[in-house]
Amino acid sequence: MDTGRLVVGEARDGSEVGLPVAVINGASSGKTLYLQAVSDGDELNGLGVLTRLLPQLDPAEIAGTITVVAIANVYGFQVAEHRNPIDDTKLNRAYPGDPDGSSSERIAHATFQAATDADLVVDLHQGSTSQMIDETRVRCGRHHRQHDACLELAQVFDAGHVLDQKGPEGQLARAAPDAGIPTIDPELGGTVGWDESSIEVGVRGVRRVLEYYGFLPGDAAPKDQNRATGFDRYGSPVGGLVHLQQELGAPVQPGDPLFTVTDPLGTEKARVHAENSGIFWRARRLPQAATGEYVCSVGTGIER
Known part of the structure; x- marks a missing residue:
């Protein structure tokens, strides 16, 4: 060596x-x-x-x-x-x-x-x-x-x-x-x-x-292993503080909640749901997000 x-x-x-x-x-x-x-x-x-x-x-x-x-x-x-x-x-x-x-x-x-x-x-x-x-x-x-x-x-x-x-x-x-x-x-x-x-x-x-x-x-x-062939990426529809509703690696189905967004005083402004089935793959680390800013990804087209 x-x-x-x-x-x-x-x-x-x-x-x-x-x-x-x-x-x-x-x-x-x-x-x-x-x-x-x-x-x-x-x-x-x-x-x-x-x-x-x-x-x-x-x-x-x-x-x-x-x-x-x-x-x-x-x-x-x-x-x-x-x-x-x-x-x-x-x-x-x-x-x-x-x-x-x-x-x-x-x-x-x-x-x-x-x-x-x-x-x-x-x-x-x-x-x-x-x-x-x-x-x-x-x-x-x-x-x-x-x-x-x-x-x-x-x-x-x-x-x-x-x-x-x-x-x-x-x-x-x-x-x-x-x-x-x-x-x-x-x-x-x-x-x-x-x-x-x-x-x-x-x-x-x-x-x-x-x-x-x-x-x-x-x-x-x-x-x-679980094999994904694509990603659904989700951004915040409003500005505020992101509260994730899923754990990394969790399976999700269409309609499952992914995250909510509140104002600084805790009032809910938006709730975002999964569009397709998949695995909760990735998420931003910091809670604050502007309108359209990336929040999370769901791995889709899951195979084994």
Whole structure:
């Protein structure tokens, strides 16, 4: 095992900027797994997974190679911001990147080269600072040639829920399958800072991947999970204070109450109900909301 820095450019003072990386070469041959965290600078649960998992790994017990980029969006991480403040770009919309492009495009290019040298990619995320269930995203689209392999990888990771929906252009979990690499995007809850329960889900998930694909001995296998194929997003019809009526992960039916909105003195101004059946997937953390501001999401088209 060795650690170092993947150089991605220079800071405003001319000093070299590098991403913290590790490479673990196992005692015997096997596949290569690429792990990445903190593509979004305020999403830290993935980094929590790596800080707990990596010290537990013994190269003598490993078959194959594990490559790690612990902090991809290093500029955003330094100032605790979601986007890269150098170019005001969301790094996970910049793949496959450009070696001569903007700051984010250069980071995307450098990390994409490492990712596409692997056989499998796990790009660790979380639901930003919103409240969200633990889930794994398959972002290549159901008709993609790598879809079944990506879904199998998600079922092995076993975060409890899967979102199987084609993602936006520029996501690593879309770009890497185009290059023939099965890739998943685990979204480990959502929090400010670290959430220990979601981090434990991530540690267990990566270990399951290592066992199933032969990096470590073990008997992990794919697990059927609730799989959503879309989202219903709900905004506030009025301004005020939001009171959620559902717990994360709860099943909802059409007409079930999702949230109410009151004025500062507690008088109810609006009540919002589910339009379709699904799972209460994600919700804003702060109670105050303006007219039209995002409040929550329900995962829809549930399959197993």
